[in-house]
Every structure is written in structure tokens, then in C-alpha cells.
Amino acid sequence: MNRVAVTGLGLVCALGNTVPECWNRLAAGETGIAQLKDPGNPPYKFQKGAEARSFNASDHFTERDLIMLERFAQLATVAAREAVAQSGLSFNGDLADKSAVITGSSIGGQFTEEEGYLRLYKDGNPRIAPLTIPRTMANAGASRISFEFGIHGPAYTVSTACSSSNHALGQAFWLVRSGQATAALAGGSEAVFSEGLLRAWEAMRVVSPDVCRPFSTDRKGLTLGEGGGMLVLENWERAKARGATILGEIVGFGMSSDAYHITQPSSDGPAKAMLWALQDAGRSAADIDYINAHGTGTLANDVTESEAIRRIFPNHSTSLLVSSTKSMHGHTLGAAGAIEAIATILALNHGIVPPTVNCTSVDPACGLDVVPNTPRLADLEFAMSNTFAFGGLNAALIMRRA
């Protein structure tokens, strides 16, 4: 078994277009949630979102590239570029064949799909844009990243709704740990602000008409966000040998299925994912100092997640810190696992726990220290990042300070 180093991070979301920009705001407890640019007609029942407003595709791609790349794939690619640049890796020779690309996306290229449907069903025009298929395919980001960097090893996309990129990271971690891959670019992206998708979320009645207030008594639901997060995972010894800066270590991963209900969460499934991640890491629950919670801000999630955490972590009432950074970058669905893993690694690195903002009063039913509103300085060694998806699919990733 090989140790797995994290040697590069890349992030685009409502908080900024690079890791340092985003981290500065996360560490200061600043939210990227704002008024939606397009209020909808008739107006959406929710008017808040975490849009990546300063992301301008033409700053990063040629017009010809953009013909092929939907927004979600652009976000993944730009995040991958930042991560690879930081790692200093070039995927030459053997490394090209021994590297993997694994991305997560819950929905793929939704804008192109909706444009196609508009022509087809509204305008009665049977002629659909010819690149609809390659633009919408959920693996568009993984494919683009693999050919941009010349990575020839395993490349694929995981689609497990809100757990997509946590599952992608877990798979990549296991590939590198087992030695099947020497390095992996893993993470995910999502572009959720299409009209059809916003209406579909509206219909689910889980989006907050207010801002996202995880673990707060007055929480009213989640706030959608868009973004991309990518991490470079690398064989620890190789990273050391080439003198790379190691930003953190991935030490354990667990996943489970509730096998219970398509949307209603249960605490048993998440508890199993967390427990199995601890077992995978060979660590006890008491070793974990911080959990970046799934913490969507829905009534159901926050209370069941808290119950699962209290069940698994005996230190929950004393030394365990839990926060939901979704209060700042929104719920980025398929990108959530990656963005939150990056936030977790940076928290370990800087000894700063990003807070759960918008927290008016902590729900006593949650019963955890959710680091409300103000960032907390803390000496952290191990941290966990949780994602729980619609469909009952859970993932927990454990990271260690380098």
C-alpha cells in the first residue's frame, strides 16, 4: 500500500477563480451566495445562488475550444490547470500511462441539452446542434483534461448526484494507494444555473427562499452553487523524491448506500460511510479533529447527518469541530465533494476551520460545534469530508495534514 499525497489543488466557484482567492474568503467566513443574475420569468421561488460570476470562459479557452466545451467541462478544465500547475507535474513517458483522470458530475452539459429541447419541442425544429452529444456527455470534462495533459491511463466520470466528486476522489485515492496509478487528477464540476434545472430544483421544494443556513434553527433549505474543483493525487514517495510540495495526505475513504429512500436521508448510511472511512484509514473516530459536513441546510439533512456524526464520534461534544462551507460556496452538487475536500485540506494546512456562516442559532437537535459564523483557529491533524447524495449514496474521505 502506497501513501497518497495531494500535490495540487484547483478551484473555481462563487468565491473566486483560484484556490487562494477562494480560500481567503472561506477562511474569513465570507459568502459567495448572492442574488441570482437572472431572476426567472415568472420569478423562481428562490432568488439566491452561488454563481461563479467572475468566471469568464473566453479568458481560458479559444472560441474553437468553446464549441466543444459546456460550462461544467470548462470549470473542470480550468480547475485542473491550476492543480497541475501547482503540482509541477508533466505527464510524460511512463507517468502518462500510469496517471488517471476521474471526475464527478451529477448532470453534465445541461445548457446544450435544454437548447436542443427548445428547438425540438418548442420551435418544432428537428435540426439539433450537431455537437449536442459531445457537449452534454458527463465525461466531457474528464476527456478534455486527459487530452489536454496527455494522460493515457484510466479516465472516467462518476455520477452519483451530490456525492459524485467525493466518489471520484475516493476511487482515485484507491488507485494511487494500490499502485495501479502513480498519479491521478480527480475532482468534479457542475454548472447548475440553467432554467430547466432551476425549475426542477424549485419543484423539489428543497431550495431555500432565503440564504443557506446549515445547522441553524431557521434553516429553510439549500442554495445551489456552481463550480469546479480538481486535486492532484500522487504516490507519496514519488512526490517526495521529486521534491514536490505536499499539501496534504488522503488516508481513508468509505462509501455506503442507504438502500432506503430516493430523497429522504437516513443516519444509518452516512454513519456506515464514516465508519468505513475510518476503518479504511486505520484510524479511530477520536483522531478526527474536523468534519467538513455535507451540511446542505435542508431540515432533513442537517439533523440526520448530525445524528450520524454523534453516533460515530465519541469526541463530538468535546473536541470535534464540524462546519458546512456550503453556506459560502453553495451546494455545487457533483462538484461538492471536490470543493469541500479542497477546503478541508486548506483548513488542515492553515489551522483554520472555515465557519458555518448565516447561522442564526444552532439547532439543538444537531448538537454539534458547527463553528458558527466565525472562523476558528485550531490545531488540526485529521479531517473528514462528507457527501450524501439523493438516491442514498454516501461517501466520506479522510485527509491528514502533511
Added chain:
Amino acid sequence: MPEHPETDDLSAEVIGIIAETQRIPAETISIDSTLEQLKIDSLDGINIVFALEEKFGINIPDEGVQNMRSVRDIVEGVRGVVEETNQTVPPGVA
């Protein structure tokens, strides 16, 4: 029935559409340019065909597309389909 495009007009229009779709200057395209010279791959090709179909309101058959190797092939292919389309009198019009 709209005016039938003249030969030169049709070539110029097709070249204009290729230039626009490929984001290259029209001056770099001649009637004898091959698609290879213009670095037009199969995916670019279907974009161009889509734009041509939209512009002329025609349907270019798949087998016609596969045999296009040069700008001239495209122009002649479009001309053939346009002429065929114009000869087919829609029911109720005559």
C-alpha cells in the same frame, strides 16, 4: 420561390459560412482548398454542414457529407441539394 443563388454567390456564401463556423478569415479559403489544408476535421465538418442546412433550408444526406474533401465538393454538394429541393414542388403550391 426565392431567387436561385448564382454560382459565384453560392461559392461565396459557402466560403463565408465555413469561415464563420471555423473562425478563420474568409480570404484564407479558396474554392480549391481541401478540408485537410483548412484543418477541418470530421467534427468541424458536421458543424459546417449544420450551418449550411440552416442557411439554405436543406437536408444534406449523410453519404454526401462523407464524400466532401474540398470546398468545391461542399459547394457542389450544396448546389445539388438546393436544386433538387427547388425542383420538388411542395403539395398545394402548384
